[in-house]
Amino acid sequence: METNKTEYQEIIKNIREIFHAKENEFIPLHAPNFRGNEKKYLNECIDSTFVSSVGPFVDRAELDLIKYTGSKFAIACSNGTSALHIALKLCNVEQNDLVITQPFSFIATVNAISYCGASPIFVDIDEKTLSLSPEKLEAFLKAECHLENNVCIHTESGKLIKACVPMHTFGFCAEIDKIIDICNAYFIDVVEDAAESLGSFYKGKHSGIFGKFGTISFNGNKTITSGGGGVILTQDEDLAKKAKHLTTQSKVPHAWEFFHDQIGYNYRMPNINAALLCAQLEQLPEFLAEKRTLTEQYTELFSHFQDIQFLKEPNEQHSNYWLCAILLPSKAERDSFLQMANNSKTMCRPGWELLFTLPMFENNCVMTDCSTAIDIQSRLINIPSSPYYAR
Numbered sequence: 001m002e003t004n005k006t007e008y009q010e011i012i013k014n015i016r017e018i019f020h021a022k023e024n025e026f027i028p029l030h031a032p033n034f035r036g037n038e039k040k041y042l043n044e045c046i047d048s049t050f051v052s053s054v055g056p057f058v059d060r061a062e063l064d065l066i067k068y069t070g071s072k073f074a075i076a077c078s079n080g081t082s083a084l085h086i087a088l089k090l091c092n093v094e095q096n097d098l099v100i101t102q103p104f105s106f107i108a109t110v111n112a113i114s115y116c117g118a119s120p121i122f123v124d125i126d127e128k129t130l131s132l133s134p135e136k137l138e139a140f141l142k143a144e145c146h147l148e149n150n151v152c153i154h155t156e157s158g159k160l161i162k163a164c165v166p167m168h169t170f171g172f173c174a175e176i177d178k179i180i181d182i183c184n185a186y187f188i189d190v191v192e193d194a195a196e197s198l199g200s201f202y203k204g205k206h207s208g209i210f211g212k213f214g215t216i217s218f219n220g221n222k223t224i225t226s227g228g229g230g231v232i233l234t235q236d237e238d239l240a241k242k243a244k245h246l247t248t249q250s251k252v253p254h255a256w257e258f259f260h261d262q263i264g265y266n267y268r269m270p271n272i273n274a275a276l277l278c279a280q281l282e283q284l285p286e287f288l289a290e291k292r293t294l295t296e297q298y299t300e301l302f303s304h305f306q307d308i309q310f311l312k313e314p315n316e317q318h319s320n321y322w323l324c325a326i327l328l329p330s331k332a333e334r335d336s337f338l339q340m341a342n343n344s345k346t347m348c349r350p351g352w353e354l355l356f357t358l359p360m361f362e363n364n365c366v367m368t369d370c371s372t373a374i375d376i377q378s379r380l381i382n383i384p385s386s387p388y389y390a391r
């Protein structure tokens with residue numbers, strides 16, 4: 001332990017140097033950065049009075065996202081959680097259904113499942129991608145589920161499995177092609193929770209455009225931000241229309257009449273948030289390049305410390321490195337590193353508590369062997385990852 005102490009102090013000192021931090025200056029985990037047209041576009045919004053739920057920046061943000069991701073359709077939403085909720089509803093996820101996801105994710109993934117009245121099935125993550133494991137997924141479906149009239153049934157509970165939500169953790173992509181092949185064989189729809197992976201590509205294609213839906217978040221801690229915001233990606237025109245409709249209070253478009261043909265949601269992205277998003281999207285390539293530089297600096301730094309592993313992007317993918325992460329040898333060592341770093345005003349954070357340990361899911365989920373998630377969660381630390389500091 002004593003040797004680790006000096007080793008950790010040295011690492012923390014080096015991280016602070018990478019970020020050019022002054023003595024006692026706080027280094028956040030991931031801070032937003034505004035150095036482009038943000039103020040200009042926000043002023044345009046205010047001057048035009050179009051600050052609310054319609055306006056030219058919303059249309060432009062959707063088109064910009066289509067261009068960047070290669071998605072056929074994009075529907076701007078109030079946040080990433082609402083985007084996921086609508087995607088799951090359009091996969092016909094209903095009361096008492098089951099939805100497969102990973103236990104190592106932000107709460108939003110599983111909250112969206114709960115909003116539909118469904119419960120999660122927790123399937124383990126892969127140690128390289130930190131995202132849903134196709135092998136564990138297939139093993140679970142083979143052993144514990146069966147098909148009836150092209151519907152996947154969880155044999156023990158008799159419940160229907162409607163969807164699977166892999167999450168591209170910290171910008172590392174799940175092996176999404178394998179996951180989709182497996183899910184297709186079981187008639188399960190795939191919604192990619194790509195909240196963290198704007199700018200991450202798998203086999204040359206942007207994350208979020210493989211599944212029936214993909215959803216991205218523009219919350220303040222993500223790679224770029226609209227204050228609050230999200231987007232639904234889909235390749236199907238009919239689903240895109242339905243998604244827009246549901247997020248717009250299910251209002252049938254008409255110049256003055258108010259007719260709503262089903263229960264809808266007020267999940268639109270306001271124009272003022274879209275203005276911020278348009279300005280941020282212009283800077284995305286620059287932010288991603290700076291995060292790459294930071295990754296190279298971290299790779300060099302951690303190459304000098306044998307028992308700490310800096311997590312690199314898996315083969316066949318290009319990560320946005322949204323949050324950089326290291327693995328320590330044990331939970332005790334993780335905790336002492338966390339203590340020292342945060343004492344030194346260098347924000348470091350453990351991975352999320354595993355979702356099946358939270359009170360609302362303890363007795364309300366289907367559990368499978370999650371040994372990899374349990375191991376990784378106990379040893380992982382996210383380290384400062386903002387782009388601009390690394391210049």
Ligand SMILES: *Cc1c(COP(=O)(O)O)cnc(C)c1O
Nearest residue numbers: 079080081106108109195217219
């Ligand atoms: C950020 C995030 C979301 C969406 O969050 P919002 O704050 O609602 O935009 C969803 N899933 C994951 C994994 C996230 O990290």
